[in-house]
Amino acid sequence: MPVIEVDHLQKRYGEKVAVADVSFTVEQGEIFGVLGPNGAGKTTTVECVQGLRRPDGGTIRVLGLDPIRDRAEVRQRVGAQLQESQLPDKVRVWEALDLYRSFYRNRADIDELLTDLGLAEQRDTYFQKLSGGQKQRLSVALALVGRPEVAILDELTTGLDPQGRRDTWDLVERIRDRGVTVVLVTHFMEEAERLCDRLAIIDRGRVVAIDSPSGLLDRVGADHRVRFRPEGPVEDALLLASPGVTGVSRHGAEVTVTGTRDVLQSVLSTLNGAGTSYTDLRVEQPSLDDAFVSLTGRGGRTATQSKTDGRSS
Numbered sequence: 001m002p003v004i005e006v007d008h009l010q011k012r013y014g015e016k017v018a019v020a021d022v023s024f025t026v027e028q029g030e031i032f033g034v035l036g037p038n039g040a041g042k043t044t045t046v047e048c049v050q051g052l053r054r055p056d057g058g059t060i061r062v063l064g065l066d067p068i069r070d071r072a073e074v075r076q077r078v079g080a081q082l083q084e085s086q087l088p089d090k091v092r093v094w095e096a097l098d099l100y101r102s103f104y105r106n107r108a109d110i111d112e113l114l115t116d117l118g119l120a121e122q123r124d125t126y127f128q129k130l131s132g133g134q135k136q137r138l139s140v141a142l143a144l145v146g147r148p149e150v151a152i153l154d155e156l157t158t159g160l161d162p163q164g165r166r167d168t169w170d171l172v173e174r175i176r177d178r179g180v181t182v183v184l185v186t187h188f189m190e191e192a193e194r195l196c197d198r199l200a201i202i203d204r205g206r207v208v209a210i211d212s213p214s215g216l217l218d219r220v221g222a223d224h225r226v227r228f229r230p231e232g233p234v235e236d237a238l239l240l241a242s243p244g245v246t247g248v249s250r251h252g253a254e255v256t257v258t259g260t261r262d263v264l265q266s267v268l269s270t271l272n273g274a275g276t277s278y279t280d281l282r283v284e285q286p287s288l289d290d291a292f293v294s295l296t297g298r299g300g301r302t303a304t305q306s307k308t309d310g311r312s313s
């Protein structure tokens, strides 16, 4: 049985439709991403899952429970991270955890949690004295203090520097390794790509795709690229005849070959077959950015454009 089932969820704020039609399921033990641009309806969706908002339409089941009817039980078993800090400046780290812990029947060991989250040295520190990353880790600790079966983490790494972001990603993986199912709300593609087993891309209140990161890339057919500088002649026609190659372009001495995930292999065997050596070989994998843009029609460079570029010479 899935841990979370959202079926045709709808939610309006007055006239404003925040969630038009969202359906997805989350399986036990996965890191499931909810990805989308600002205002897409991500937070509203997970707030409905937590029973913090009443849907206008559709059904939600969390651990077989109705988040509105069984709100108290859902709160016990689903840990939610606070999106923005809602703690008083003068509360010490252990005091905050001790208070939140008292709300739950399954209580985590505070010192174990602090060690796990790299906050052991901040045990007695006031909330206001914590760094951004430490505050973020504390909010995750608060989400875990009731030993939840599901953790919902919303915009976990917003405002963190690259190192803080990477540390937090490791942390999310450790949470999953403890057997907790994780729902991760984010608008960072890189984060989703790195962490999520599957993800739902939401745009304007609707799901536009649900898949694994690599499934999404395959689905939109985003190009892989190989760039190199040949040291002798190599004909475009020869490269284009290789399996998986969809385009060849040249900029000065540099050749760019686009194609499917086999493109590197094809380029190397073509060069080898032609007896041509090369320098400066680089491989560019398609990113979830490409898939996102292709699925939502928004953003910067699209997979379609890169394909056209590849054929333009």
Ligand SMILES: Nc1ncnc2c1ncn2[C@@H]1O[C@H](COP(=O)(O)OP(=O)(O)OP(=O)(O)O)[C@@H](O)[C@H]1O
Pocket: 013, 016, 017, 018, 019, 036, 037, 038, 039, 040, 041, 042, 043, 044, 045, 187
């Ligand atoms: N309490 C509210 N009252 C009125 N409109 C709201 C409310 N909360 C959200 N909205 C609107 O509903 C839409 C969806 O908002 P939501 O916060 O769910 O999106 P989001 O994808 O989480 O965005 P972000 O990434 O910016 O947090 C937005 O247009 C937002 O302005």
